[in-house]
Amino acid sequence: MRTKHLVIKTAALLAAAGLTLTACGGSSSATGASSAPSKAAESETPVEGGTFTYAEVTPINNWQTQAARFYEKANVLNSVLDRLTYFDVESGKLVGWIASDFSANKSQTEFTFTIRDGVTFSDGTDLDAEAVQKNLDALGLGIKSAQIQPNVDFAAYKSSEIVGKNKVKVTLERPDANFLRATSSVTAGLVSPGTLKLDNAGQTAISKIVGSGPFVFESEKADEEVIFTSRDDYAWAPQSAANQGDAYLEKLVIKYLPEVAHRAGAAQSGQVDLVRGLQPVDEGVLSAGGGQVLAAQGVDLTTNHAAIRIGSGKLDDPKVRQALQVGIDRQALKDTVLSDSYVIAGSILNHQAPGFVDLSAELGYDPEKSKSLLDEAGWSVGADGIREKDGKKLEVTVASSNNSVVIKPAFELIEQQWRQIGVQLVNRAADNSFLTNAMVDDQIEFFGTRQFAYGGLGPVYAPATNNQTLNADKELNALFTREQAATSEDEHLKLVEKEQRELVLDKALTLVLWDEVQVYGANKDAHVDFTSGTAPIFQGAWKING
């Protein structure tokens, strides 16, 4: 008899489940997007105390500074490790942090940092000029004995020395106008000299890393959670920060929510205060349910784009590349695959990046222009609708990592759009094992990506570090090298502007898609802002009811 009840219960449960899912689908579409995000803007007085739960998309197992190039790591380490400088999105300026002052020589090869007084690591040791010098060496040269790579933004680093009390001078091998900005990156986070002496496993373990940031490691449960406690004596926030003291929050709990379908519900129900990686389809559900959809703009990054490689010979004519550039209907991309949280790209730099030039007028969808450009380039439509030239079909391939939740569907739509102009796109987006080789293979025409670009395009496109177009155009190399060596702000911006025009329009070496953004879901009571690198600023975060 017991089993009979079980059957009935099971059936009832399944039926209820079906109803519930239908119900929540229905309510979301009925209400549409609410204005919940604006609630966060009308900030009241921050509330002290409380535990803030933040869910990342995947467990973090390598907390070493240079590895923070990945969002899941940078988002948390941002509140654990301080940096020399900080990029203030509002003013668009680099401000002091651990370095109270900083300057560069005229030729952008020497940089002097004045280290703030009274800063200590959480183990009590001083964060002084000596500690900074050791960190700079680790960032610039790597730590061979612990298999730690140099920081890629420090590619020009030669050496550093202590010059006078509290002053450290960095010398570069070659000029780099973007070096200062790179010192604001989480990947340039400062750790205690003791941490730098640990072996690889030690330097990657959050339990052993000692920083000077507003939150200090308390405990962890492997692959499930990490708990941080606010550091009460923290008093060295970035110069532009509203909160100059310790964090309002008492504790910060990091959890992981690998299942994308739960993220909106987790934020809505208050099981987490903030969660990253909200899918475009869940944004409406969350705001309809009273939660907040927060889009953190990736000011530090390039737009999402497809960098072009010309090794296969199919795209070596700029006209073909220009045809592809205007053969993309970006508005349709936003309407079908993305959401209102995403901004259509106006250049290779995002709209808020210093030096951004709006080229959107020339990026409008124009399939007729595409067709005539392709005709001019000698690619004529074949029997199957795909263009051909000298017996070669215009079949091109895109490779990308699976880091972005929208990149694969985006290229699926572009594949359809390009069919209409007679171009066949092979979509290998989000295939990491294919990317491994494709990344350095100039036969694969497109590398779909977004890159950290601190200050200019030189670090991403200059010949020494160009993993984008793989130096498809040697003429441009000189331009990027000149930009990196720019000696005045004016000159730098002018060169950055020229680079954008060349890359996007004249040479069309990159197909720009949308500004980089990370979409977060937040509970209605949570108040949090984000850095220029899209990391939540937990030091300034708070929640109603603690």
Place this chain on the structure above:
Amino acid sequence: MGGYIAKRVGQALLVILLAYTAVFLAVQALPNDPVTIFLSADASADPATIAQMKAYYGYDQPQIVQYLDQLGGLLTGDFGYSLSSGSAVSTRIGEVIGSTLTLAGSAFALAILMAVVLTAAASLSRSSRVRNAMLNLPPLMISVPVFWLGLVLLQILAVQLGVMSLFPDGSLLSLAVPIIVLAIHLSAPIAQVLIKSVQEVNRQPFVDVLRAKGASESWIFYRHTLKNAVPSALSIAGITVGTLLAGSVITETVFARAGLGQLVLQAVTVQDIPLVQGLVLLTAATFTAVNLFVDLIHPKLDPRIITAHAGSPRALAA
């Protein structure tokens, strides 16, 4: 008997060695070595560091040296280093294996219990409607995808009703729900085979003899039928260990639990090949060990298996 055990253990060891060799060859067939593949996710790998790392982890050695070195390591419990965390593969596995054992072990025990209850109900109930319902339940249970059931239960219990956490918080419900979800899926094939096997045993003449002697149905079922039906269900139970491991990947992801399944997923995503290698081997070894165990207790339940092997006249007669 001694010969039988030795033969089975020998076969199991050979299977594990072959699994190791297959995994090793698969890694060699990759376009690059594990260090290069792992670091290439970064898009900015420094060639000098790659070379240094390759030397440190031994990937610059000739293939045969790597093969023997890694094999030697395995024999001493050294699975190499996880590239994504810098710690030993065995450490990473050790951190989370407890969570998976709890989940998988409890789900397995519950699955067996559910299978027996289902079979008893399907065999003993006086109502033919109940018997039919029980017979149709296993196909339903195996058709419901683990992830769907997990998502739906969490949506109702955690998001709508708010009675449980989306995260493993140590509460009874946060442990019980994933166990039940996994057990439902797991018990279906076991129940199916057990029911079938009970039906076959029931058709044998000795059951009629028992009934004629006046034995009650439940006495016949528990003392005679079940005992004779168990060996075939046991073989299936051994094979479901594979389902159990696959189910753990999904259950752990849906319920945000730490564990081997979650670790496999991470290792594959970040292309941490030594970790993948270690996990594949562990899975192969577990699978082999469980099936070895099943093989070894089989003769205890059904002595005919051994005698059939010996080819004795008695076995042939049976």
